[in-house]
Amino acid sequence: MNTMLRAVLTRMIKAGDLTVTDADGNRHQFGDKTGVPVHIRFNNRQAERAVVLDPELKVGECFMDGDIDFVEGDVYSFLQLVFENTGPTAATEPWMKMIGRMRVLLRRFQQMNTIARSSRNIKSHYDLSGELYDLFLDPDKQYSCAYFDPPNATLAEAQLAKKRHIAAKLLVREGDKVLDIGCGWGGMGLYLARHLKANVTGVTLSEEQYGIANKRAEEEGLADRAKFLLTDYRSIHDRFDRLVSVGMFEHVGVGHFGEYFQHVARLLKPDGIFLLHSIGRADGPGATNPFIRKYIFPGGYIPALSEVLPHIEKAGLYVTDIEILRLHYAETLKAWREAFIARRDEAKALYDERFCRMWEFYLAASESAFRWQNMMVFHIQIAHRQDAVPLTRSYIEAEEKRLKRLDSALRIANSEETAGKCSMQA
Template structure:
């Protein structure tokens, strides 16, 4: 193990029980010996050099390429140990903060998400095999943070609770027009169409997601109410009673926040309501993790609220409500990671070993960031008028309870089941 890397690790890891076997077979221990042992084997000098120079990228890449393995522990336990020593992002030493400042200064170059680049970025991640996503997502294929009203909830129950929570904040009424920006595989749009007889337009840049969402609408007999298109939100000109966007804002890019909210302001009717659900961070603005930017979400960025709210204000929209979801995404990612690992052989049959290692590192790293770093999820309710929603939050809870009662009357399968003929739809205030 080279002396520079050994000194860096020795300076960083003061708490915990870390052991590293280098490519030469030498074994070095770090930390105070507390907690479970994490034993890392760096197999090649190439990986050792890369990790010394750029650990945030090279550790994941070395794991992907089988140049690094865990003899004791796993990716999640390793990251827990590291984060326990380094603390939240931005709290490192002066050199680390200076380097992060440089990365923040040039981050805009990585987020020039033009129409063409946005489509290409989406294809990199969301046009992967739908069968692969089915290996770890819930039955409704919700690829965003679930809402754990109770700690004993299953993933399916928590994702259904998330859809109820969002629908309540939108204050949906029967027959309204609804825009779903970044509609995924159609689950939320179909939920809204099914329960409110709303006319939903879902837009996505993913051919794979569009095909699945369209087929689901047809299979459920909801294609007269839910329509899905491959369109960039910037190309829309219609106006809507309600706008919802879940898990898409992370791909907009900091350079385009004002464009996003100004466009939403023009698409939202004067008395309309919008709900934005996005990953965010508790701390100040920073840069995208190098591994995530290169291998998982090119062009993506997780904003601080201090970057989002000014763009909302300049667009002329009003913030009616902000909710911060803590730990919910950590629990969601835990469920995804466990399901993915249980179906790892099937994922390998679809892709290969390198892909499986990349996704293991991505899911574990994301869970660790939400559990032990400064990641969170925010939901921002937006309006154009300050009286578009009631002045107290009681209507949200009332709507959620009405939806829950309505869902109990459906056939087994929850969101997948067709509504019974003649059954009254849920409306706001019911």
């Protein structure tokens, strides 16, 4: 085994049961043999050297390329073993920390997200086959953190609760003009149009999402109240009563935060409300994980609140509410990871083994980041005026309860309509 790799693993893995088979076929034991056994095999010496020098990139890359395999356990159990031994930061060696500091220094260059570059970055991920996302997302195709209220909710129930929670904070009135920045496949916008009779405009840079969102609006008879555009939010020149953005801010880039909130101030009417839902760092500024940046979300960056709030202030906007969602995304990603693994053969038929390994690592590493590292999700409610929302937060719970009753009524009505159609066909 590579001498450096053996030394690092000996220092790092004190608890747990890790077996490593090196490129020469020799087995090495690390930890105290407690917990779930994990056995990893290196298929060549280059992988041993690469993993010890730059583990944040190379563990995932070598797994994706077949240079390492799991004989016992899987990616997720291996990452759990590592983080339970090291805490939030697995990069413990001096050279690993130096590489991390270099990535922080380079992040502004890597995240120069002009309109053209943003479009290319988004297409590389969100224009993958819609059939792929159907394998693991809920039926509404919500590709962001769910809200587990109650904690034992199914994924579909938790995603519906997320939409209710956001809608309650927006205080949407019938006829309000709403802009959904980064609308995905249209689920949030359609919810606001359907439940609250808002006039919704959604924007996306993904052709796949654009097509599906508008098709859904047509099929639900909501095309008169919900339209989705294939354009950048910076190209919108209207003003809106409400703005909402769910899971898009992570694509803005640290060098564009000021620009983003200047546009928010421009787009939001004087008495308007904006709700920002974004992944965040609980431990301060950092750099995008190199595997995620290279293979999953080029140009992306997860911000710390300390990096976001100054730009809101400079744009002349008020923060009227902040909420931190802690383990909700860990549970969301668990549901996605398990669903993907259960239908892995279908994903392989769409793409190939290398893609499936890449996606497995992405989902496992992302869940690990929320469960054992310092990732969370924040909601920031923003307005031009301090009195744009009520004085206390009780209105949020009251509106959620009202929307929950409306959800039940609509579900019953849809069931009766479906039953009536089946009866007529019979």
